[in-house]
Amino acid sequence: MIEVRVPDEQEGTKAVVRAWLKRIGEAVAENDPLVELETDKVTQEVPAPAAGVLAEIVLDTDAEAVPGALLGRIDSSSSPAQAGAQERVSAASHRPGPRPSPGNMGGEDRLSPSVRRALQQHGIDPSRIQGSGRGGRITREDVERALEGAAASGFDIPHDRMRLKIAENMVRAVAEAPHVTAVFEADFSAVAAHKAGQAKKGVKLSYTAYIVKAAAEAMAAAPAINGRWEQDRIAVSPTIDIGVGTALGEKGLVVPVVRDAGSLSLEQIGDRLDDLTRRARDGKLSGGDVSGGSFTISNHGVSGSLLAAPIILHQGQAAILGIGKLEKRVVVREVDGEDAIVILPMAYVTLTIDHRVVDGHQTNAWLARFVEILETWPKP
Numbered sequence: 600m601i602e603v604r605v606p607d608e609q610e611g612t613k614a615v616v617r618a619w620l621k622r623i624g625e626a627v628a629e630n631d632p633l634v635e636l637e638t639d640k641v642t643q644e645v646p647a648p649a650a651g652v653l654a655e656i657v658l659d660t661d662a663e664a665v666p667g668a669l670l671g672r673i674d675s676s677s678s679p680a681q682a683g684a685q686e687r688v689s690a691a692s693h694r695p696g697p698r699p700s701p702g703n704m705g706g707e708d709r710l711s712p713s714v715r716r717a718l719q720q721h722g723i724d725p726s727r728i729q730g731s732g733r734g735g736r737i738t739r740e741d742v743e744r745a746l747e748g749a750a751a752s753g754f755d756i757p758h759d760r761m762r763l764k765i766a767e768n769m770v771r772a773v774a775e776a777p778h779v780t781a782v783f784e785a786d787f788s789a790v791a792a793h794k795a796g797q798a799k800k801g802v803k804l805s806y807t808a809y810i811v812k813a814a815a816e817a818m819a820a821a822p823a824i825n826g827r828w829e830q831d832r833i834a835v836s837p838t839i840d841i842g843v844g845t846a847l848g849e850k851g852l853v854v855p856v857v858r859d860a861g862s863l864s865l866e867q868i869g870d871r872l873d874d875l876t877r878r879a880r881d882g883k884l885s886g887g888d889v890s891g892g893s894f895t896i897s898n899h900g901v902s903g904s905l906l907a908a909p910i911i912l913h914q915g916q917a918a919i920l921g922i923g924k925l926e927k928r929v930v931v932r933e934v935d936g937e938d939a940i941v942i943l944p945m946a947y948v949t950l951t952i953d954h955r956v957v958d959g960h961q962t963n964a965w966l967a968r969f970v971e972i973l974e975t976w977p978k979p
Contacts, residue, residue: 601649601673603633605664606886614638614664614886615760618715619671621653627673634671636664637760641853641884651675710737717742722757772912776828776953780908780921783966787925787944789976796979806925807843807898808869813972814896814920815839815860820968821961824918825893828955833917838862842892842913843872845879846902853879854913856892892916900924900946909951917956920969923947 605614617635621627632644633653654674658664710718710725714737718725721742728745730737758766790809797804818825818839826835839861842854855875857868878884895913900923910921928945931938950966 600654601651601675603645603648603670603673605636605666605668605670606643606645607666614643616658616660616662616664616670617642617719617760618660619656620644621647623653623656625653627651627653638764638886641886641889642882643885644882645670647673649673649675714739714742719759721746722755768914769911772914776912777955778909778912778951779954779959779962780910780949780951781959781962781966782906782908782947782949783970784945784947785970785973786930787946787973789978790973791944793976793979800979802866802869804865804869805872807896808865808872809973809976810896810898810920810922811841811843811857811860811868811872812863812865813969814841814894815863816972817965817969818861818894821957821965823957823961824950824952824965826917826956827893827915828917828953833956836893838893840891840893842889842895843875844895844897844899845876847880853884853889854892854895855879855884855888856890858891895919896922898922906947906949908949910949912951912953916953918950918952918962918965921949921951923949 614636615638617637619634620632621634627633627647627650629648629650630646633647634645636643636645651673653671655672657669657671664670717723717739723742723745725737728737728741729735731741732738787806790806794804794806794809822835823833825839826833838859840856840858841860842856844852844854846852855878857863857871857875860868863871875884875888878888892913893916895916895918897907897910897919899907899910899921903924905923905926907921907923910919912919923946925944925946927942929940930943930945932941932943933939934941948966948970950962950969952962
């Protein structure tokens, strides 16, 4: 028997079993997606550690799954027919949750992970959807059409575990830490010019990469921004590990972490962000990808927001940077010793801090340095 265990890399984050993707008696190949785990930060697929037949489910749907816990067992010597007898005598509590109706599945015995997530998120009964896929299989487009039809008459969205955990963390953060927000504005002309120059060389960089780089460099102006409150001290992290909020639509957001950003070049940061963002939206982040951050960036402007304040602090951190929508504005600047009205790409930037850890002077010093780095970015 080969044991299937909860990955240790969750680093203590509570998880629950969301869904088994195989039933007892089914054949599995090595590295096949076997079971989905969900925490407040990420949904993670646990692959089969070996080929064989799923012989036992120890932790079923909705069971708490701590790091290292035994999820189930794979019989590497059995055939599917032999394992079927084990399924018939298995305890009811070890059976997977309800499966979709075969009539809607064209003979297949499970939904794809993305379709299952959408159905669970919106509380939709799959038996009420007519599948348009091959053999009547339900597709993600079928789920979207069902949602559009429901929207006309109104509907409820049940809380899922991620939304409940986010709510719990938000309430605790506001209750424990006194939030104060400072607002500056930044001219992105120099960054835009550098970004365009790099694009001509075939190097594609997002504005977020520049923001992460500038934030890491600004830590020298006020190191406590990269710290956290402890009962007997302020603990400043030895590395600058920057979490970047990544929206997942109605599911909320996750915050993958660019580790040791202070030691990375702009291009390296860009590569890390591309990888983390892609895996976040594909639901492929691990627990280690979203834990251990010392500072967070919320680039809320990408969805049109000019200003958000306060932005709720990430638990265990002293500050969070907010970036508003980048837009052309009419501003007054001194040109050749005279005031002039010019049009520049501007954005409001905010720093919300835990006032136990840092004060206004440190907050403003950090923001001033952050803006200076952006506005004096070297020419490409």
